[in-house]
Amino acid sequence: MAKVAFIGLGNMGGPMAANLLKAGHEVTVFDLVSELVQELAEQGAKTADSALAATAGAEFVMTMLPAGRHVEMVYLGDSGLLACLEGSPLIIDSSTIDAQTAKKVASAASEQGLDMIDAPVSGGVAAAKAGTLSFMCGGTEKAFNRAKPVLADMGKNLFHAGPAGAGQTAKICNNMLLSVLMTGTAEALQLGVDNGLDPKVLSNIMLASSGKNWALEMYNPYPGVMDTVPSSHQYQPGFMVDLMVKDLGLAMSAALESSSAVPMGSAARNLYMAHKKKGHGRLDFSSILQALK
Numbered sequence: 668m669a670k671v672a673f674i675g676l677g678n679m680g681g682p683m684a685a686n687l688l689k690a691g692h693e694v695t696v697f698d699l700v701s702e703l704v705q706e707l708a709e710q711g712a713k714t715a716d717s718a719l720a721a722t723a724g725a726e727f728v729m730t731m732l733p734a735g736r737h738v739e740m741v742y743l744g745d746s747g748l749l750a751c752l753e754g755s756p757l758i759i760d761s762s763t764i765d766a767q768t769a770k771k772v773a774s775a776a777s778e779q780g781l782d783m784i785d786a787p788v789s790g791g792v793a794a795a796k797a798g799t800l801s802f803m804c805g806g807t808e809k810a811f812n813r814a815k816p817v818l819a820d821m822g823k824n825l826f827h828a829g830p831a832g833a834g835q836t837a838k839i840c841n842n843m844l845l846s847v848l849m850t851g852t853a854e855a856l857q858l859g860v861d862n863g864l865d866p867k868v869l870s871n872i873m874l875a876s877s878g879k880n881w882a883l884e885m886y887n888p889y890p891g892v893m894d895t896v897p898s899s900h901q902y903q904p905g906f907m908v909d910l911m912v913k914d915l916g917l918a919m920s921a922a923l924e925s926s927s928a929v930p931m932g933s934a935a936r937n938l939y940m941a942h943k944k945k946g947h948g949r950l951d952f953s954s955i956l957q958a959l960k
């Protein structure tokens with residue numbers, strides 16, 4: 668079992684750290700919010716009063732932070748972890764951030780002789796709790812192989828996408844496609860309902876036809892079609908509109924950087940941004956159907 672420092676114990680990091688504890692790892696945790704640290708302590712974690720203190724003796728340093736600026740703040744600068752870490756722990760950043768920042772921090776780690784992978788996740792809070800996340804990793808093959816045993820205790824699908832930053836790129840490509848599938852599915856269902864169709868009947872027809880897709884099959888956005896998904900529970904998340912807007916912003920930045928045409932992703936981003944601005948940021952992303960009613 669490994670010694671792991673875990674920094675960032677929010678909606679995702681909390682349950683991920685809990686799964687490492689359940690698997691028998693020695694986990695030392697830190698978050699700016701002391702209540703979150705306390706919750707993990709009650710589950711058996713050691714606690715620290717700073718990110719650096721949490722890393723003492725660690726073989727793995729994991730971060731699960733909101734955005735790129737938080738990751739830079741934790742790792743870079745004179746008092747950042749990279750300048751102060753002892754030993755040679757493997758650094759695993761699972762936050763969803765822009766690939767440029769991921770590459771910048773990985774390169775700074777490499778200058779200090781440290782291995783680092785970007786390892787953003789897909790699956791959301793339910794998968795974080797169940798230990799069934801998908802990890803999309805960027806970094807060297809050697810660093811990915813080193814990370815695998817720890818990642819396997821938090822997820823069921825581990826992918827090596829390519830060099831540093833590739834995990835982040837894979838993540839935003841997937842989420843941009845998801846946004847297009849969800850908005851398209853919502854649009855088709857609403858068109859059918861507006862023209863007198865029952866959404867369940869239409870869903871069954873499309874599931875057996877060429878319109879079948881993940882949003883329709885697993886996460887139907889029309890209330891009452893599937894009992895267990897957010898649309899049938901007042902669109903309680905799930906995966907919040909705010910997070911989809913964030914991921915689509917990262918996708919648009921990447922597209923600018925590479926001069927890629929992303930007309931569908933761009934349209935989806937505009938729809939989600941307008942939906943957020945109407946005050947629906949904390950609803951599940953399938954609530955985009957409401958914007959099309």
Ligand code: NAD
Binds near residue numbers: 675697698700764
């Ligand atoms: P969150 O806001 O719930 O948690 C982030 C935590 O980081 C907070 O507890 C915050 O206090 C802590 N933090 C911030 N700066 C810190 C610092 N300097 N030192 C220590 N702790 C610090 O966010 P979340 O929902 O857990 O998401 C984390 C990341 O995972 C984000 O990048 C998000 O985009 C991504 N993600 C989230 C989901 C989801 O469904 N929530 C799904 C996939 C990916």
